[in-house]
Amino acid sequence: MTARLTGVLRAYRLLAAAAAPLAPLLLARRLKRGKENGARLNERRGDSRTARPRGALVWLHAASVGELASALPLIDAIARRAINVLVTTGTVTSSELAEQRLPQGVIHQFIPLDAPRFMRRFLACWQPDLALFVESDLWPNMMIETSRRNVPMILINARLSDNSFQRWRRLPKTIGNLLQRFDLCLAGSADDAARLSELGAPRVLTSGNLKLDVPPPPADAEKFAELKAAIGGRPVIAATSTHDGEDALIVEAHRRLRANFPGLLTVIAPRHSERGTAIAAIAQAAGLTPALRSLGALPGNDTDIYVADTMGELGLLYRLAPVVFVGGSLVRHGGQNPIEPAKLGAAILHGPHVWNFADIYQALDHAQGAAEVADADRLTAALAAMLADPQARARSAAAARQTVDALGGALDRTLQSLDPYLMHLLLPRRDHHA
Secondary structure, X not given: OOOOOOHHXXXXXXXXXXXXXXXXXXXXXXXXXXXXXXXXXXXXXXXXXXXXXXXXXXXXXXXXXXXXXXXXXXXXXXXXXXXXXXXXXXXXXXXXXXXXXXXXXXXXXXOOOOOHHHHHHHHHHHOOOEEEEEOOOOOHHHHHXXXXXXXXXXXXXXXOOHHHHHHHOOOHHHHHHHHOOOOEEEEOOHHHHHHHHHHOXXXXXXXXXXXXXXXXXXXXXXXXXXXXXXXXXXXEEEEEEEOOOOHHHHHHHHHHHOOOOOOOEEEEEEOOHHHHHHHHHHHHHOOOOEEEHHHOOOOOOOOOEEEOOOOXXXXXXXXXXXXXXXXXXXXXXXOOOOHHHHHOOOEEEEOOOOHXXXXXXXXXXXXXXXXXXXXXXHHHHHHHHHHHOXXXXXXXXXXXXXXXXXXXXXXXXXXXXXXXXXXXHHOOOOOOOO
C-alpha cells in the first residue's frame, strides 16, 4: 500500500491544478517557439482524436528522442506479441522520430501536461493495462494518477545520475513515495540500481542499458553518396551532439590543425539544431568558412566547418567521419551517447563530464576505444594523433565496437523481467477492453 502523499507532493498537486487554466497560454508560447505541434495541442490536455484499440494496452512513456530511440527494439518486441502499444513523448522531435520508426499499429501521443485533471482525462481515455516509464522522466501527477488506477508501473532502463541522487536525498520521503509506486525498477547499471534502492524503490534489478542493444542509426543511401562525393578525399573529423560552449573549442582545434592537415573538414552537429547559425558565426569570427546543411548546402572545396544542423542524420555522419568528438562532455552536461559512433566504426574522443553514460565511457576508455580530452589543447593534440596515424585510429575504433558489443544483452534481460506481466495481458479476461 503506497504511503499517503507527502506535504511536498500535496503542494505540487495543488499548484499544478491551479495552473491548469493557464495551459492555453503556456502551449501558445511553446507553439510560437516551435516546441509544440499546433495540430495536436489537445493531446497536451489529455484529449485524443485517436480511438483506443480493443484489447490489452501497454503504455510506454519516453521523454524525448534519446529515450524513445533506446526503447524502439523493446516496443517492437511487445508489438510482435499482438499486444497494443501506446507511446507517449514530450517533444516535437521525438514525435517525428515516432512517425518515422515506430512499428505499424503502435500509437503515438504527446504526454499531457502534468496537471491532475489532464492526466486523469488521458488515463480515462486510454485505460492502460501496464505502464512502462523509460529512464528518469518521472512526473508526480503522472505517477500518482496511474497508481491510483491500479495500473502496474515499471521503470525500464532506469537511470539516476549522482547529481540527481544527491538532490533527491534532500527529499527522501517525497522520492520514496513516488518510487514505491513501481512494481519493478529495471536499472541500467549497478550504480543506478544502488541509488534507486537507497531512495526507496522496493524491487530493483540490474538489466543493463537498452541503448547498447539499439541498432546503429540508419543513413539514407542517396544522401550518403551525395555527401561522400562532396567530401572526396579530404580528411574529416566530426563533433556531434555539441552544446553551447563546446563549438568554439572545436572551431579553434580546426584552426590549429588545418596547416598540418591540408583540406581538413570539420563537421559539427549540434545537439539542438537551432544553434546552427550561431555556430556558423563562431567559425566566421575565427576566419573560417562555414556551410549550413539546413540550407541545403554541401561542403565545397573552401568549406572549413560544415554545420550539420539537421535532425536524424547522425548515422550519416558516423559512417563518414573516422574520428568523432561526442559532445555534452566538455561542458557540465553529462555527456551524450557514445554507443552509436562506436557501433559505426568511429574512434571516439570526449570531455571529462560524462556521468550520463559513466559506466560505458569507463569501459571504452579502459579498452582504449575512447579517450578523454579536458580542454582545447588536449582535444587538438588527440585529433592530430588520430589523423596522423590511421592504424592507431582503426585499432581504437575496433576496440570501441568490441566493447559496446560485449556490454549488450539488456533487451533480452528486460523482456525476461517483463514476460510475466505481458503473459498476463494475453490471458483471456473479462475486464479487458472489448
